[in-house]
Amino acid sequence: MTVERGRTTGLVGESGAGKSTLAKVVLGLVPVVEGTVGFDGAEISGLPAVRRRALGARLQAVYQDPLSSLNPSYSVFWSLAEPLRARGISDRSEIAARVGATLEAVGIESDSRDRRPHEFSGGQLQRICIARAIITSPELVILDEAVSALDLSVQAQILNLLRDLQAQRSLSYLFISHDIAVVRHCCHDVTVLYQGQVMEAGDTVEVTDSPAHPYTHALLQASPVANPVAQRKRQLPAPTVAAPVPTGRSSGCVYAPRCPFAVPECHRRRPQLREIAAGRTVACHRYPEWTEGSTTSRVAYTPAQRL
């Protein structure tokens, strides 16, 4: 998968899909077993620790839980200054100026910079974490479920903030989320993961309007929309039976055991990612046949009529 400059690429999937592992690989926190990670044209997987550390200024991250992302023993100022000091910036006035400017950019009054994390609300803390991530003017920020723990009204505020920052600073985001509705709203491109495998990728609106992979379709169907009339048509008609899903390595498609469209071929051979349109890839043997039987997918996720 790729993250284009100045764009937001979504990475969506359920637990166990390997979203966060991928983030750790990109950030160099876990070693790469196979394959490569390229950044700005250069390979960064397998770099020696010292050179990897130097990339810290250009590659940053924001996590799901803002309170545990900040050391409770230190002030906000200290936490924000840490990445600058790691860059070798030790001039006090420069640090103070940059901390102040960045806090202002994320909408935190800079006179609260000497307070400790527990004195802020969740939304404010996430703003502070974003400030720490952008203070070194990175090119790529990984947002690992960065809005998942927030309440709806605060989530909207943070999503807007991220959108504004991207426009001002031409940031690229890798937006990791389990919530396909949020991904649909704020990402330009999306990659759908299932058990560590890419199911499909492409332009977000295209992928969510006409999914090419049955898993994407299932994910969209399961995600409820806040419109009772539309949702009643989309809900599961009857309860499904809970049967253990066989795990363990198979040579076939990882989604085949749950896929309603699976044929014997799917259990035997793992489908390769193939291009089906410009910038649009899918890993499914049954595409496009399966879509013909289920036209619902096309009407299902058109955003509910505005209120």
Place this chain on the structure above:
Amino acid sequence: MGAAAFVFLLALVAVGALAEHIAPYPLGKQDLQNVLSGPSRTHWLGSDVLGRDLLSQLLYGIGPSLVATFEALVVFLVIGTTFGIVAGYKVGAVDAAISRVVELVQSIPAIIIILVVLGVFPSSVLAAMVALGVLASAGLVRVVRGSTLSVREELFVIAARVSGVGPARIMRTHVLRRILGPMLAQASVFAGLTLVVQAALSYLGLLSSSAHPTWGGMIGDASRVLSRSTWPLFPPGAAISLTVLAFGALGDALRDLVADRAVTATRRTVQPATAAPVDGADAPAPPASDALLEVRDLSVVHAGAAGPVSLVTDVSLSIYQRETVALVGESGCGKSLTALAVLGLLPPGLRASARHLHFDGARLDPGVQDTYRAVRGRDIGYVSQHALASLDPTHTVGSHLREVIRRHEPMSRRAAAIRGVELLEQVKFAEPEQVMVVYPHELSGGMAQRANIALAIAGRPKLLIADEPTTALDVTLQAEILALLRHLKNSTELGILLITHDWGVVADMADRVVVMYAGEVVEQADTDMAFTHPRFPYTLALMSANPSTADHGSKLPTVAGRVPPPGSWPVGCRFADRCPHETDECSAGKLALEVADTGSLTRCVRAGSLLAAGALPR
């Protein structure tokens, strides 16, 4: 307590250092006129068999003891910290090797190894203390390793690593700061231990028996004359116990000092509630009698140190048979507390009161547990958010089910087992017999939630209270659980109180919606009305902030600020501070729920004028 211990120990050190100057008698001075005397004017703490003054002996014993303690402490700290940090930071083979050695050292009583050392270096205090320091440091290694390991995995350390902060700096700034507290606590407790060991060894006569008195040696002397006098036993024993106690208290205080920081991290600033007089005049019409659950003016109060704080204020709602009512709101608005108060299961420290709380005609009193006995599990089932944590890990699914079934319908174990399988079939397990014998940890999150639902309906309830039942689940599992709940509602005439923050789930499940904000109900409406014609500005704001219904890439309309925490709720409309349509009348006084044009109930005093102005959808 900790401060007193600290002062006591400081005084002890000072007295020990000045023993020669303040002791009433010189070292070893015998007073054969007063042998084995009790406390007297000449000998404040009495004298021993040779007429030596016990107080002086005690004072002379302090210095050498503390020096020995210091020696042991140095060894303990140096070895414990070094190996602990190395093991915690260098996970892998190094850690495994250190941990093995630690286990080995910790498993054998230290005292016997010290005896071996004393067998080789007879009567050497230094050897004994070094051995004790080495042996006991295993415990410190463990503690330091644990702290280091957990700090390593903290998000803020990962964030620092991502920022390119080197390992040495992370150690200095994040790790050391964290392990300091546990380390000092351990060291303090260990210091007490060294005193006990020294005393025991001197008592056993295994340390140098020079003329210099030791506390343990004094006990040894006393033990040889027990038949003549028992008094000399007590001053040294009390001295040791007190000192050890002081070290222990200091250790506890140091530990709490560190723990405090973690507590403040979650503590919210709570201010006293403004006592709102119960006023019957603005209450809605008296309850219809055919409702399954009827709640009027339910309040929950936290009895804090700074006075009671209101967490839920005057919530009223009713649920009918075969109806799903969604209780919606953001975190901290009191939805879960409302549900727990209805069940009488509030956590300790919280008190509920209600003007009117009836279930199926019977009155429930949140203050009296007995009124719930007949209802819980039998008439009202409960499903919580944390599917796995809601099941006892030491019991199988079948064991849970059998216990609940037999609690409500006396029957044989075998009959209960058959009923249990039925219940598991009802929640659509493919292999119910197999699930019966499985322990909770063998279930996935979705399966565990099905098991919880089976447990909740085991008493054939009429009402199910489901507190965020799908929030912790993946969306595909959520859809399955929601479909199951819908199916149960239709097949067993179940009424459901569904607590959620997710408007998608509301749209999927609810017949009626009750919206909560800052501890009170702000709007109540039929589901379709709530979505299309909200009559409270907060509801409208939430609808438009929802990315699932917003246009792709658009800027989401938001309201500034956040939900005010309990204790800082304004007198009038609690949403007024954030509301774009706020006027003076909003904050004038306590507001009542009014019937809006759509038949919904709203607490917005300006609903009518906002509707006319087009600020609320017509």
Place this chain on the structure above:
Amino acid sequence: MAFLPGDAAVSLVGRNATEEQLKQVREDLGLEQPVWAQYGQWLEGAVRGDLGNSMINRQPVTAQLNGRLAPSMSLIVGATLIATTLGVAIGILGAQRGRIGRVIDSGSIGGLAVPDFWLGLVLIVLFAVHLGWFPPTGYVRWNEGVGPWMRSVALPIATLSVPATAILARQTREAMSTALSKEYVRTLRAAGIGECSILFRHGLRNAAIPVVTVVGLVFIGSLGGTVAVESVFAIPGLGSTAVHATATRDLPLIQGVVVYFTLIVIVVNLLVDLAYRYLDPRLQSATATDGAFANSGAAP
């Protein structure tokens, strides 16, 4: 070992012995050989179950120590049983109400601060010297009469039980409070399960897992405690033997006690492990079922 200031040969023939006498004794004991050779020989024997002979009375170490096992085990097992019964009961009580909990906490700190040997002496003063209920010192073998045997071990067992009970009461209280604050307790209450079942069937069952570990630690702690307590009460057990051997520098005998202690510790740890496996189903089935139902978990 000649470099050491004073050795077993000295304790054997006395300080006034001539150089020849000492040399003779040292040769007999094998003390003239280098340390590593002595240790090698000892280890070789130990593997075969031969722990060598005492330097003082030349008796085989194993024969001597086997005779000392029964008194020590009487004390340790007795103390562990009493401490477990009392400590768990107090701990459950303390988990119920706030004030009792605080009393237990301070009581347990006190129980741990008092040195065991001193406590033993105080008990002798109280129950033997003043009241005359128990013999002050000495050990009666149980086959010489169960009554006298019990009277002879009562005070030492009481001495060892005090710190053990303190530890167990505190740990049980903590484990019970933790177990009772778990979410499943709320679920069970909501399902109508009675307080009695919640306390014992669920609370105690879950608290038992950490408490069993503490029982093992208390047993091993009492083992260490015998060193001083047996000396106080003149009980001919492993602990008092170790003290005596240290005083006379009888290294083979001390080493023998260490070996016995180690074996006891290994057995206890094994028992704790078994109990753990029985109490915690998560350990039983970790390998057995391989989580047949446990795929695809919760959202992050």
